[in-house]
Amino acid sequence: MSIIVQKFGGTSVANAEKIRAAAQRAVAAKQAGHQVVMVVSARGKKTDELVRLAAEMSENPAAREMDMLLSTGEQESVSLMAMAVHSLGEKAVSLTGGQIGITTDSTFSRARIESISTDRIRKHLDAGEIVIACGFQGIDPEMNITTLGRGGSDTTATALAAALQADECQIYTDVEGVFTTDPRVVSAARKVSLLAYDEMLELASLGAGVMHSRSIEFAKKFCVPLRVRPSFDEGEGTLIANTGEQRMVAGLALARNEARVTLADLPDQPGVTSCIFACMAKRKIPVDMVVQNVAVDGKATVSFTVQEGELADTLTAANEAIKILGAGTIRSGTNVAKLSVVGAGMRNHSGVAAQMFDILLKKGINLQMITTSEIKISVLVERDRCDEALLAVHEGFCMETAVPQTPEIGIQQKTKSPECDQSEDQLLSRIVSKLAKMEDIVVSEVQLDESQSRVTLHHIPDVPGTCAEIFTTVANKNIMVDMIVQNVSDTGHAEVSFTVQRTDLENCLKLVGELASKWDDATVSHEPEIGKLTVVGIGLRTHTGVGEKMFKALADANINIQMINTSEIRMSAVVAADQGKTGFKVLNKAFNLVEEA
Numbered sequence: 172m173s174i175i176v177q178k179f180g181g182t183s184v185a186n187a188e189k190i191r192a193a194a195q196r197a198v199a200a201k202q203a204g205h206q207v208v209m210v211v212s213a214r215g216k217k218t219d220e221l222v223r224l225a226a227e228m229s230e231n232p233a234a235r236e237m238d239m240l241l242s243t244g245e246q247e248s249v250s251l252m253a254m255a256v257h258s259l260g261e262k263a264v265s266l267t268g269g270q271i272g273i274t275t276d277s278t279f280s281r282a283r284i285e286s287i288s289t290d291r292i293r294k295h296l297d298a299g300e301i302v303i304a305c306g307f308q309g310i311d312p313e314m315n316i317t318t319l320g321r322g323g324s325d326t327t328a329t330a331l332a333a334a335l336q337a338d339e340c341q342i343y344t345d346v347e348g349v350f351t352t353d354p355r356v357v358s359a360a361r362k363v364s365l366l367a368y369d370e371m372l373e374l375a376s377l378g379a380g381v382m383h384s385r386s387i388e389f390a391k392k393f394c395v396p397l398r399v400r401p402s403f404d405e406g407e408g409t410l411i412a413n414t415g416e417q418r419m420v421a422g423l424a425l426a427r428n429e430a431r432v433t434l435a436d437l438p439d440q441p442g443v444t445s446c447i448f449a450c451m452a453k454r455k456i457p458v459d460m461v462v463q464n465v466a467v468d469g470k471a472t473v474s475f476t477v478q479e480g481e482l483a484d485t486l487t488a489a490n491e492a493i494k495i496l497g498a499g500t501i502r503s504g505t506n507v508a509k510l511s512v513v514g515a516g517m518r519n520h521s522g523v524a525a526q527m528f529d530i531l532l533k534k535g536i537n538l539q540m541i542t543t544s545e546i547k548i549s550v551l552v553e554r555d556r557c558d559e560a561l562l563a564v565h566e567g568f569c570m571e572t573a574v575p576q577t578p579e580i581g582i583q584q585k586t587k588s589p590e591c592d593q594s595e596d597q598l599l600s601r602i603v604s605k606l607a608k609m610e611d612i613v614v615s616e617v618q619l620d621e622s623q624s625r626v627t628l629h630h631i632p633d634v635p636g637t638c639a640e641i642f643t644t645v646a647n648k649n650i651m652v653d654m655i656v657q658n659v660s661d662t663g664h665a666e667v668s669f670t671v672q673r674t675d676l677e678n679c680l681k682l683v684g685e686l687a688s689k690w691d692d693a694t695v696s697h698e699p700e701i702g703k704l705t706v707v708g709i710g711l712r713t714h715t716g717v718g719e720k721m722f723k724a725l726a727d728a729n730i731n732i733q734m735i736n737t738s739e740i741r742m743s744a745v746v747a748a749d750q751g752k753t754g755f756k757v758l759n760k761a762f763n764l765v766e767e768a
């Protein structure tokens with residue numbers, strides 16, 4: 172019999188009427204012939220209330236007691252839900268995380284799921300009961316109650332769906348589905364019918380609040396079709412699954428509360444990035460928008476962003492790194508927000524970044540930092556203008572219209588869509604079947620690309636429009652740009668590096684040379700042959716250990732890193748061409764992957 176998991180978020184169970192409506196939905200699915208598992212969050216703002224209550228008791232409540240407290244919000248709603256189902260004449264049983272058999276590690280307030288025993292759930296389902304599970308919680312090996320981190324009920328739902336091999340995991344919420352961007356911020360946002368796992372993974376980790384990125388990791392790893400649906404009507408919502416659709420721009424995400432950190436005057440030698448990542452990973456700080464540009468005068472600069480709430484911890488970790496490295500200075504700033512564009516089709520189009528930069532130029536918004544990955548572009552902008560930036564990019568790409576928009580700038584390359592590649596799915600399922608713990612990191616592949624060159628523009632004006640001009644000029648000549656990194660500037664001048672195909676290098680140098688000659692003191696440097704090493708997997712950025720492992724393996728092999736970019740599905744490092752093959756070997760070893768002959 173088919174199993175359906177239905178998750179109801181806090182807003183969908185906020186009062187008795189809503190609880191009854193959710194119960195009716197589960198009963199309807201049951202009566203349509205499915206076995207039904209409901210995952211329910213705490214009602215309305217209950218979890219926030221509990222957090223406030225704890226703050227009244229203590230400035231620094233014990234983590235164990237916090238989890239004990241917060242888990243009660245879900246316990247309240249599952250029992251009410253079971254009563255509602257009973258009153259509709261169906262059998263139902265409510266279960267806590269521990270009763271279900273969700274075992275986690277002991278990291279209170281952000282525990283990771285280790286395993287789920289499905290025996291008890293199956294017994295209840297086979298007895299014709301609707302199982303109503305508490306979201307967001309589990310139990311550690313010492314029987315302590317743990318919670319999975321705020322918003323963690325999505326994770327419970329997809330993890331249960333994965334363990335039960337459910338036919339669909341439905342996430343019921345207070346909007347029609349996943350929109351091109353938060354519909355509460357941009358009223359013209361449009362609901363998207365279909366998204367690829369990778370697109371949703373990137374959107375969720377870059378700030379789209381509708382889903383928790385960890386839950387998409389489960390869905391992708393275990394191939395669970397996810398459907399985000401409205402709890403208030405019969406809308407079909409958004410299906411998140413493997414799809415070959417190649418939209419240039421599928422969605423936008425805004426992370427408002429970012430902080431930027433720059434470590435400058437670092438020695439330009441192997442091990443620097445590794446040391447910084449290790450210090451961050453030790454404190455479990457997820458860093459994003461990591462930008463390391465080519466060194467100038469033997470001194471390297473690494474910038475990255477973290478959530479503002481993590482800044483104090485990050486600065487302590489950065490100080491530690493500098494002490495270990497024996498050199499370096501730290502700068503940081505908080506009035507910034509990160510705006511990201513995500514779309515699986517951008518991997519084949521030369522103009523998405525150029526068009527985004529052009530849209531922001533027309534608003535006079537400066538790009539303080541840029542990083543791109545295969546299917547996303549992130550820029551750091553002034554926080555006070557981030558809503559304006561979001562709106563402008565949404566409008567500029569005509570995202571309110573249902574027809575996929577192709578950028579006006581650049582061309583589309585004809586390449587096959589990787590999502591349709593079945594061998595990739597098989598590779599993934601082989602790796603997932605060997606995981607010791609459900610939330611272990613999945614690294615499926617290491618790639619070496621030896622077909623690219625690196626181009627850097629030094630000392631360019633740090634004003635709106637510079638990058639728009641560079642990348643529009645390049646895209647208009649049909650040159651495909653792969654990685655782009657631009658570091659934070661505190662000097663009025665910036666540096667931007669990018670990679671292009673070696674066959675396009677000559678053309679590209681001519682174009683950027685002409686541009687650079689217009690700007691006082693701007694110069695161009697390049698490296699005709701580089702190696703681009705990429706680690707491919709799922710949830711790479713949110714698991715802080717992946718960067719640490721990657722950069723340590725490269726440092727141990729004495730390989731210097733010239734450029735970095737990171738995303739949820741890929742982490743890339745540019746190294747010297749003659750070190751590419753060694754890098755490929757050591758990374759395969761570090762991630763226990765069999766090296767291909």
Ligand SMILES: Nc1ncnc2c1ncn2[C@@H]1O[C@H](COP(=O)(O)OP(=O)(O)O)[C@@H](O)[C@H]1O
Nearest residue numbers: 180181182344348349350352353355379380381
């Ligand atoms: N791209 C997006 N699409 C849809 N909703 C989004 C998006 N980005 C952010 N949101 C916000 O996510 C909210 C739903 O998530 P959440 O409040 O966690 O719901 P729940 O209580 O059901 O878990 C919506 O109300 C919406 O404001």
Ligand SMILES: N[C@@H](CC(=O)OP(=O)(O)O)C(=O)O
Nearest residue numbers: 180181212218321322323324
């Ligand atoms: N109640 C928890 C878990 C959760 O996922 O809630 P929601 O589904 O309402 O986002 C929280 O507020 O974090």
